[in-house]
Amino acid sequence: MNIDMIEAAAERLAPVVRRTPLLSSPFLDEIAGRRVFVKPECLQHTGSFKFRGGWSAVSALPAEVRSRGVIAYSSGNHAQGVAYAAQKHGIPAVIIMPADAPRLKIENTRALGAEVVLYDRDTEDRDEIGDRIAAQRNLTLIKPFDDPQVIAGQGTTGLEIAVQAAELGIEDAEVIVPCGGGGLSSGIALSLEKHAPGFLVRTAEPEGFDDVARSLRAGAIQKNNASSGSICDAILTPAPGQLTFPILHRLAGPGLQVADDECLHAMALAFARLKIVIEPGGAVALAAALFRPEQIESDTVICVASGGNVDAAQFVKALESFPL
């Protein structure tokens, strides 16, 4: 896993990826006490950065392997990112989802051309089902984060940040990234190491699910105790990956944590000041910039808003809980 793979992924993504802008607001700067920029990957195809990794992985396959199709396990953003990447390549995609996943997510994944296979979380083994289907049909598994081509795709976000920050004259910044398994943050860290060496990546996680921050402190992979209990469902991964963690350990600063309510508050401020829709897990980085300023050193922070796939009810709750 290296920067060359990210640059190659950027070439493959160039004709299709949405180059999301860097957004800012003087009102957010005032709250944070420093300059705040937001990289809104919620505006990416399928509403999250996951399209980058999905496209990178699918497009990197040899043509004859790719044509047989791909398979992924996900109830969320990875499912839609892989489904859409496969659809745009004209190849089959099978997505294994829990039968109790939100109806809308299942419908959206199907509408993006994927075959959705549901399983019962209590009585069935997801991996067994996936392995069987993959073997029967010769499908290639696209992992959610611990895959070099997936990391390479997510890392293209960092190439864009480096170019856009340079255009704004920013030479020194902390880049805060929502972190589940670490695919996005490790990819961005590799991109910035070469293209914006004055920048420091910081991971952001929900309080109580700080496996990455603890792993960074311990110098070895630590696990979360729980797998649910935060509204930040998109980034509740058990532990950082075998590929992603060494990169983060080498390049990232101390991890940041925020409370669920701070995510809702950040969502409400992003609505009012940036006019974007962020999901709770996608708001942890902005929440850290706004509400944990004492843990940040640079005059400038760049926060990745990693996704926007939030139910209307949750979004309404954010707006009503935190009126301007």
Added chain:
Amino acid sequence: MNIDMIEAAAERLAPVVRRTPLLSSPFLDEIAGRRVFVKPECLQHTGSFKFRGGWSAVSALPAEVRSRGVIAYSSGNHAQGVAYAAQKHGIPAVIIMPADAPRLKIENTRALGAEVVLYDRDTEDRDEIGDRIAAQRNLTLIKPFDDPQVIAGQGTTGLEIAVQAAELGIEDAEVIVPCGGGGLSSGIALSLEKHAPGFLVRTAEPEGFDDVARSLRAGAIQKNNASSGSICDAILTPAPGQLTFPILHRLAGPGLQVADDECLHAMALAFARLKIVIEPGGAVALAAALFRPEQIESDTVICVASGGNVDAAQFVKALESFPL
């Protein structure tokens, strides 16, 4: 007023303007029955395209005139666009607003560095107050739409659309633009005339406030009968302008109208499918694309989402009225 002025405005705007992306979703394409792209000027500085015209006008002034400051009449997006453009130039701005304007809009305009002068709509004459202050302090009036440099700034949106559409291989499209006084639509029309001659500009207005559509049919400026009564407050202008109408008459196709409920529906779909926040008046173009397909001919429509400055309560109403 000509294309050279728009290209010159683009050069002045280049260091500061946000180049908003073109967004799309297969789910919106399916509703509309054709390809739909959205140019989200809600993501522009101050949450609307008005920053472009404000910056263009302020930056076009001779330095010694500009340094004395500018004045504008507005309770909405023009106020914030001019205030922020003035603040970033380091010059004073006076904004004349009705005393009963929403508190938040007054506070936002002040927070952007402007001096807000309130007047009583029932007992005071706005123009008299503005003329007096402008004369006393030698301020330059920045009109909301019927000013060549303002039209030039708004027209830069069209230059971006032409480049972005070419990147996507689009050669033929209707470009639907929310229309109040016509500054944005006429500027875009001039840009596309030169840079995307296969494109046709269409104006979109709320039902009952179709002054532009009637003017286009009549070949002469027609007025609205009412000045309030639609949720699309940002674009309820009495009539198209003396400068903007001849441009639209020469270049625009028949005007489109949509109902307020269709705007709310378009806002809810933009939330769910594009992850952007659009205000009612900014949603008329997307609403026309989605719900008036029989009045459109091209295989591709590009809708400008002109602004996102909507109260949380109104936005919640849209989401709750039109669940997915």
